[in-house]
Amino acid sequence: xxxxxxxxxxxxxxxxxxxxxxxxxxxxxxxxxxxxxxxxxxxxxxxxxxxxxxxxxxxxxxxxxxxxxxxxxxxxxxxxxxxxxxxxxxxxxxxxxxxxxxxxxxxxxxxxxxxxxxxxxxxxxxxxxxxxxxxxxxxxxxxxxxxxxxxxxxxxxxxxxxxxxxxxxxxxxxxxxxxxxxxxxxxxxxxxxxxxxxxxxxxxxxxxxxxxxxxxxxxxxxxxxxxxxxxxxxxxxxxxxxxxxxxxxxxxxxxxxxx
Amino acid sequence: xxxxxxxxxxxxxxxxxxxxxxxxxxxxxxxxxxxxxxxxxxxxxxxxxxxxxxxxxxxxxxxxxxxxxxxxxxxxxxxxxxxxxxxxxxxxxxxxxxxxxxxxxxxxxxxxxxxxxxxxxxxxxxxxxxxxxxxxxxxxxxxxxxxxxxxxxxxxxxxxxxxxxxxxxxxxxxxxxxxxxxxxxxxxxxxxxxxxxxxxxxxxxxxxxxxxxxxxxxxxxxxxxxxxxxxxxxxxxxxxxxxxxxxxxxxxxxxxxxxxxxxxxxxxxxxxxxxxxxxxxxxxxxxxxxxxxxxxxxxxxxxxxxxxxxxxxxxxxxxxxxxxxxxxxxxxxxxxxxxxxxxxxxxxxxxxxxxxxxxxxxxxxxxxxxxxxxxxxxxxxxxxxxxxxxxxxxxxxxxxxxxxxxxxxxxxxxxxxxxxxxxxxxxxxxxxxxxxxxxxxxxxxxxxxxxxxxxxxxxxxxxxxxxxxxxxxxxxxxxxxxxxxxxxxxxxxxxxxxxxxxxxxxxxxxxxxxxx
Numbered sequence: 001x002x003x004x005x006x007x008x009x010x011x012x013x014x015x016x017x018x019x020x021x022x023x024x025x026x027x028x029x030x031x032x033x034x035x036x037x038x039x040x041x042x043x044x045x046x047x048x049x050x051x052x053x054x055x056x057x058x059x060x061x062x063x064x065x066x067x068x069x070x071x072x073x074x075x076x077x078x079x080x081x082x083x084x085x086x087x088x089x090x091x092x093x094x095x096x097x098x099x100x101x102x103x104x105x106x107x108x109x110x111x112x113x114x115x116x117x118x119x120x121x122x123x124x125x126x127x128x129x130x131x132x133x134x135x136x137x138x139x140x141x142x143x144x145x146x147x148x149x150x151x152x153x154x155x156x157x158x159x160x161x162x163x164x165x166x167x168x169x170x171x172x173x174x175x176x177x178x179x180x181x182x183x184x185x186x187x188x189x190x191x192x193x194x195x196x197x198x199x200x201x202x203x204x205x206x207x208x209x210x211x212x213x214x215x216x217x218x219x220x221x222x223x224x225x226x227x228x229x230x231x232x233x234x235x236x237x238x239x240x241x242x243x244x245x246x247x248x249x250x251x252x253x254x255x256x257x258x259x
Numbered sequence: 260x261x262x263x264x265x266x267x268x269x270x271x272x273x274x275x276x277x278x279x280x281x282x283x284x285x286x287x288x289x290x291x292x293x294x295x296x297x298x299x300x301x302x303x304x305x306x307x308x309x310x311x312x313x314x315x316x317x318x319x320x321x322x323x324x325x326x327x328x329x330x331x332x333x334x335x336x337x338x339x340x341x342x343x344x345x346x347x348x349x350x351x352x353x354x355x356x357x358x359x360x361x362x363x364x365x366x367x368x369x370x371x372x373x374x375x376x377x378x379x380x381x382x383x384x385x386x387x388x389x390x391x392x393x394x395x396x397x398x399x400x401x402x403x404x405x406x407x408x409x410x411x412x413x414x415x416x417x418x419x420x421x422x423x424x425x426x427x428x429x430x431x432x433x434x435x436x437x438x439x440x441x442x443x444x445x446x447x448x449x450x451x452x453x454x455x456x457x458x459x460x461x462x463x464x465x466x467x468x469x470x471x472x473x474x475x476x477x478x479x480x481x482x483x484x485x486x487x488x489x490x491x492x493x494x495x496x497x498x499x500x501x502x503x504x505x506x507x508x509x510x511x512x513x514x515x516x517x518x519x520x521x522x523x524x525x526x527x528x529x530x531x532x533x534x535x536x537x538x539x540x541x542x543x544x545x546x547x548x549x550x551x552x553x554x555x556x557x558x559x560x561x562x563x564x565x566x567x568x569x570x571x572x573x574x575x576x577x578x579x580x581x582x583x584x585x586x587x588x589x590x591x592x593x594x595x596x597x598x599x600x601x602x603x604x605x606x607x608x609x610x611x612x613x614x615x616x617x618x619x620x621x622x623x624x625x626x627x628x629x630x631x632x633x634x635x636x637x638x639x640x641x642x643x644x645x646x647x648x649x650x651x652x653x654x655x656x657x658x659x660x661x662x663x664x665x666x667x668x669x670x671x672x673x674x675x676x677x678x679x680x681x682x683x684x685x686x687x688x689x690x691x692x693x694x695x696x697x698x699x700x701x702x703x704x705x706x707x708x709x710x711x712x713x714x715x716x717x718x719x720x721x722x723x724x725x726x727x728x729x730x731x732x733x734x735x736x737x738x739x740x741x742x743x744x745x746x747x748x749x750x751x752x753x754x755x756x757x758x759x760x761x762x763x764x765x766x767x768x769x770x771x772x773x774x775x
């Protein structure tokens with residue numbers, strides 16, 4: 001699992017990190033650790049990646065990986081120097097929001113100078129731990145929020161992809177809004193972002209249609225990526241979904257060919 | 260999609276991707292439609308059409324020949340009621356037998372249903388008022404032929420039978436009328452005869468006879484009357500003449516003769532004196548003779564004066580003789596009287612005859628009323644009877660015409676033929692239609708989905724309709740399982756298409772061999 005030095009200062013650094021973003025950045029930079037210290041032991045072969053519908057560097061999935069690289073480039077251009085939090089939400093369930101979030105995180109992790117952290121915020125239908133083949137036995141985001149004493153370390157899981165970590169949902173909950181709007185949640189996100197300057201956070205949100213969670217989550221994120229699926233969402237629904245978010249945060253729409 | 264109309268070129272990629280995504284569903288639709296069409300085509304009852312055309316001639320060669328003698332029963336009307344004749348229960352019952360439907364002994368309800376079905380398959384078309392076309396179709400070519408032929412035969416025989424019936428009825432009616440009138444006529448004759456027997460005067464012409472007789476009698480009477488008048492005047496004239504004549508003519512014989520001689524001698528003397536002198540002996544002799552005669556006459560005169568005068572000349576002995584004129588008049592008178600008596604007798608006889616004739620004439624006038632009434636009846640009956648006799652003969656000829664079918668005015672213009680090829684939709688049509696439909700329906704569905712489904716199917720459409728920026732279009736990421744499933748679906752699709760193709764080939768081959 002994670003190394004002992006990884007994220008151990010999270011609680012300490014949570015205090016100053018939740019202030020203004022601009023003011024926090026220099027402080028974060030000084031407090032940041034090098035990514036090279038992260039040890040990667042179990043890298044999955046491309047075949048398994050393909051089974052998990054994850055992009056890799058091989059030629060066979062060039063189309064998909066190029067698409068995600070394009071999104072990455074776009075987001076990096078928008079984010080500028082600093083790392084940022086990206087919320088990925090589908091317009092409707094089944095649009096492939098989790099798939100896009102997962103692979104976007106993977107695309108960021110391609111870059112050896114960056115790490116990415118995928119946080120599964122879909123409380124109702126958590127999917128990332130199964131999709132990534134992670135055994136989330138030691139709890140997830142909700143467990144940590146309820147019992148912060150256990151430490152964030154225990155809910156950070158390796159995914160088999162270099163520089164990509166996952167925080168699963170943990171216990172399933174019906175009402176995520178309360179958790180996501182809590183101060184603790186904001187603190188957790190900020191501390192996670194500030195822990196490493198080269199760490200990019202990705203929140204996998206629930207579908208916009210039928211749940212306010214996505215909107216609440218967008219307050220925590222720097223950018224929002226809306227996922228629309230082929231043959232599933234009408235232009236009206238997409239426009240309505242996009243209208244939920246701050247126009248400055250809305251990075252754009254990903255048009256996903258879901259199965 | 261959005262409100263605006265998407266150009267077809269922009270729809271092609273959408274169509275292709277949709278077709279790829281839904282290929283199994285499309286394949287299933289294709290197979291269902293194709294096989295459905297095949298099954299329907301195989302099950303579709305073959306339709307064999309047979310038709311026959313009957314010409315209802317309005318006139319045949321016999322018509323002008325029999326003009327006036329026979330009146331042919333009208334045919335045009337028969338054409339008009341052809342449908343009613345053909346669909347009559349009687350004809351349909353025979354059709355059921357001919358078509359072999361009665362083999363299974365259907366009950367009346369089933370029969371009725373069968374008849375309705377047969378009627379539905381039968382079409383009667385009347386063109387040009389006298390051309391009857393009967394068409395029938397069936398799944399069995401033989402039966403179609405049989406039924407159609409039977410239709411024509413039954414229609415003609417029914418029509419001819421009804422024609423015969425009609426003409427026979429007409430004949431029988433006229434015949435009955437003839438009998439009735441014959442009886443009436445006989446009655447009238449008998450009555451007339453009886454009356455005439457009872458009334459002698461009631462003879463035809465007796466009145467004219469009587470009239471002639473009366474006028475003749477009247478003429479006779481007139482003549483007799485004139486005659487009588489004439490005779491009467493003759494009688495009176497004779498009477499008057501007779502009264503002027505004496506019964507006895509008092510001829511003084513000697514005196515008369517003497518005087519006659521004297522006169523004669525005087526004449527002689529005068530003649531002699533013209534030539535001779537008084538002394539001429541002849542003159543002297545004549546003077547002597549005259550002297551003698553004068554003496555004689557004077558003596559006779561004396562004698563007569565001396566003799567007692569008698570009142571009748573008859574008393575004059577030989578000198579008295581009857582007056583001949585008187586006798587003649589008398590005889591004339593008596594003859595005329597006899598005539599008058601005869602004429603009077605005739606006249607009175609004539610008058611009595613006239614009287615009787617007049618009486619008879621009266622009687623005749625009386626009987627004339629009755630006679631003329633009887634005669635009128637008789638005449639009317641006789642006229643009608645003669646007319647009917649003529650008509651009956653015409654009707655007999657008409658009946659014989661129909662009975663011998665010489666007035667045959669139905670002609671099978673176009674006999675029913677055994678249909679060799681089924682008509683209507685055939686297996687080939689169904690096969691081709693099935694292929695076309697099985698391709699067209701999935702394509703149409705696809706097109707409908709692409710056209711009518713408003714959901715976003717391309718990034719350009721997404722950008723255009725929402726105005727949002729599209730970060731990227733992520734192609735579908737298939738897992739190995741997905742790829743396997745894809746392969747499986749491809750194989751399945753290929754199998755479906757192959758199976759359909761095989762089904763088509765096999766069935767077409769069977770059809771070609773004529774086995775199915």
